[in-house]
Amino acid sequence: MPPCNVLFLMTDQHRVDTLGCYGNPVVSTPALDSLAADGTRFDSFYTPTAICTPARASLFTGQHPFRHGLLVNPERNGGARDEVEDSAPVLSAPLLEAGYDLGHVGKWHIGRTRGPEFYGMDGEHLSGALNPFHHPSYEAWLNAKGYPRFAVKDGVFGAAPNGLGRGHLIAGRLQQPVEATMEAYLTGQSLELLDRYADNWHSEGKPFMLSCHWFGPHLPYLIPDEYYDMYDPASVPLPASMAETFAGKPDVQRRYAEYWSADAFDGDAWRKLIAVYWGYVTMIDHQVGRLLDALKERGLWDDTAVVFTADHGEFTGSHRLNDKGPAMYEDIYRIPGLVRIPGCRPQVRDDFATLIDLYATILDVAEVPVPDDCDGRSLLPVLSGEPADGTREEVVTEFHGHHFPYSQRMIRDRRHKLVYNPDSVNELYDLDVDPHELHNVHDAPAYAHVRRDLTTRLYQELLRRGDPAYTWMSYMSDIGSDRAPDVDGVADEVA
Structure with a gap:
């Protein structure tokens, strides 16, 4: 296929199960549903790490987080890199x-x-x-349009576990009309660039890649009443994993539940919070629709690839947690993955893929060589409908901490998930019988063969990647007696 334009759309902290095209029967997402119906919907699409900066840096460099070195958000930096290395292969x-x-x-x-x-x-x-509600550019735009400035009422807060006051702000009623929201502003800025790029495409044949990254539906959910009250809380089922007891799980999960005061809200309060989150999703979907309509109106639809995804998911009460953090559940690691390539037939694929693969895919669409040091691989053959032979049988992800350093690695195949926690108990879930990941069967004798198999496969993949986490596993994990722990490469030379 000839090189084409790319419109890249991204949200932050977006659960897969909030979209109609992924099976939600209540939430209205007509724009994204239409994109899915016209393109490829990936059902096993994952973030390489469920934290903003490392995930976005992986998309931008095509590298695993441990390689590009941006391991945490700058606001919570504990000594990792703050900027992408100058020599990195940025997109x-x-x-x-x-x-x-x-x-x-x-x-x-x-x-x-x-x-x-x-x-x-x-x-x-x-x-x-x-x-960034108080950014000078946004406030200048509000003034020029005669829109009211940012203001919120009826804030919903958690409870600080140390008893020293209220906890995190979770939601609130934004006192602005929809057309004055930050989401509408960002869409408008994108449309202005799109107009310029469309002129260059039609007059000179100059291709473009335009990215619009909304900050939502990341908490706090600060949205106008129209969307705040769009969904009846009675229509919201509570997550099945709210039955979490943390029995046999790393204690950090219980501590995170306390930090986010998830148990401070009863069932009715959680239904309302989730309903507001759904409203935020619909509000963003409306902005997506503005951009998709603009592609068609400007004669770009048949020449432009469109990608929609998120940096990671969100808990919204699942596992009695909120936000994201040191727990590698599907709620925050599985993300939306919608890709439409002109000329490719609509389809649903269950191939394992990650944000890192989008780096190679975009370059492939642009007919630009993919650097050798890219850790992902182009999805263009899959998008073109080629058979699934040779695709991944598993996905491996990593985490390095958020509010504090905390190392994790995860391997997930079609049925099982192993989470490696070096400073706590490891986790193993049978997703066929326990899709909500409530029961850690890591130490169950009946799963010993599964545990050994996944541990060995994780070790081998970390070793292949050069992820230093393999060195701890060499001596501390059940990887089989046939694997000598020669982590320094000199053991065989020492008598």
Whole structure:
């Protein structure tokens, strides 16, 4: 296929089960559902790590987090890299060299001070993890439009576990009309760039890649009444994993539940919070629709690939947790993956894929060579409908901490998931019989063969990648007597 344009759409902390195309019977997401119906819906799409900066840096560099070194968000940095290394194979460089117009609007959150403009992209660096309601550009736009400034009432807070006051803000009623929201502003900025890029495409044949990254539906859910009250809490089922007891699980999960005061809300309160989260999803879907309509109106639909995904998911009460953190459950590791390539037939695929693969896929779509040091692989053959032979049988992810350093590795195949926690108990889940990951069967005798198999496969994959986590496993894990723990490469030379 000839090189084409790319519209890349991304949200933050977005659960798969909030989209109609992924089976939610209540939430209205017509724009994303139409994208799924016209393209490929990946049902086994994963983030390489469920934390914003490392995940976004993996998308931007095509590398695993342990390789690019941005292991945590800058706001919680415990000594890891703050910026992408100068020598890293960033996605922008080969596209600019190939003559692409390149724009980024919205959340960046890859480095502390370097934004999209540092990498030669059109766009302004909106730093930080959350909606920048007080950014000068946004406030100037509000003033020019005559819109009211950011204000919230009826805030919903947790309870601080140390008894020293209220906990985190979870939701609130935004006192602005929908057209004045940060989400609408970012969409408008994207449309302005799209107009310029469309002119260049039609007049000069110059291709473009335009990214619009919304900050939502990340908590706190601060949205106008129209969306805050869109869904009846009575229509919201509570997550089955709210039955979590943390029995046989790493104690950090219980501590995180306390930190987010998830148990401070009763069932009715949680139904309302989830309903508000759903409203936030629908509000963003409306903005997605504006961009998809603009592609068609500007004569770009048949020449533009469209990608929609998220950096990671969110708990919203699942496992008595909120936000994300040191627990490698499907709620935060499995993410939406919708890709439409002009000329490719609609389909649903269950192939394992990750954000890292999108780096190689975009370059492939642009007919630009993929660097040898890319850790992902292009999904274009899958998107073109090729058979699933030779696709991954598993996905391996990593985590390095958020509020504090905490190392984890996970391997997940079609039925089982093993989570390796070096400083706590390990976890093993049989997803066929326990889809909500409530029962840790790591030490159950009936699963000994599964535990040994997954542990060995995880070790071998970490060793192949060069992930230093394999060194601990060499001596501390059940990987089989045929594997000598020669982590330094000199054991055989010592008498």
